[in-house]
Amino acid sequence: MAPEDTYPELQEEEIDVEAELEKLILEDSEAEAGTSSGETAAEPSPDPGEALKQLQHELEVVRQQLKEKEDAYLRLYADFENYRRRTQREKEEFSQKERQKFVLEILPVVDSFERAQQQLKLETDRERELHNSYQSVYRLLVECLKKMGVSRMKSVGQPFDPNLHEAIARQPSPDYPEDVVAVEYQPGYKLGDLVIRHAMVAVSAGSPSSEPSPPAQATIEAGPENTPASPQNPQPS
Structure with missing residues (x-):
């Protein structure tokens, strides 16, 4: 609703004052015309200038009252809009909590x-x-x-994120690099963009370390003096 339509009684009062003002201006013009033509008034009339000033003052008062009431209306409208938005937000939050409780x-x-x-x-x-x-x-x-807007999160193969995952183990993995989810024990879920249950996972500690090879034994280079004697083949009798 436009502010000028809010208080019709003040607008009507302003219109009456303006009409009275126009009437006085017209009478003042006629009086001046009559005086210039030699006509005399039958009885003395109030000073039109004073009456004009009085009406202008009343008109200004009415306009000021109208402005004050418009300001009050705008403040009331702003308060109502804030209340409506706040209740709508609280209603949505309550609905979200109830859905989250049901999903869990x-x-x-x-x-x-x-x-x-x-x-x-x-x-x-x-x-x-x-x-x-x-x-x-x-x-x-x-x-x-x-x-209801519930989605299951993908965890295995994803970098570990404490906002999404709950690590219950850390173990070597030949398939995934360090700090990447290697095993999912319980899936995580989202309600919209809100994480309502973290995934229970095991995080990779990297590839298992290979066992160290035994130290190389020193070999003696074979020479004529170090060559073992070959056994004598038995001679047939």
């Missing part, structure tokens, strides 16, 4: 499904049937988490 309760169930899938060997029809049942429920859980 669901993730252990997802972990259990993944461990069960790893343990099934699928050697019998019963095991394959269980595997298919697990897969159906597991896919439903994963799709539900995706719709």
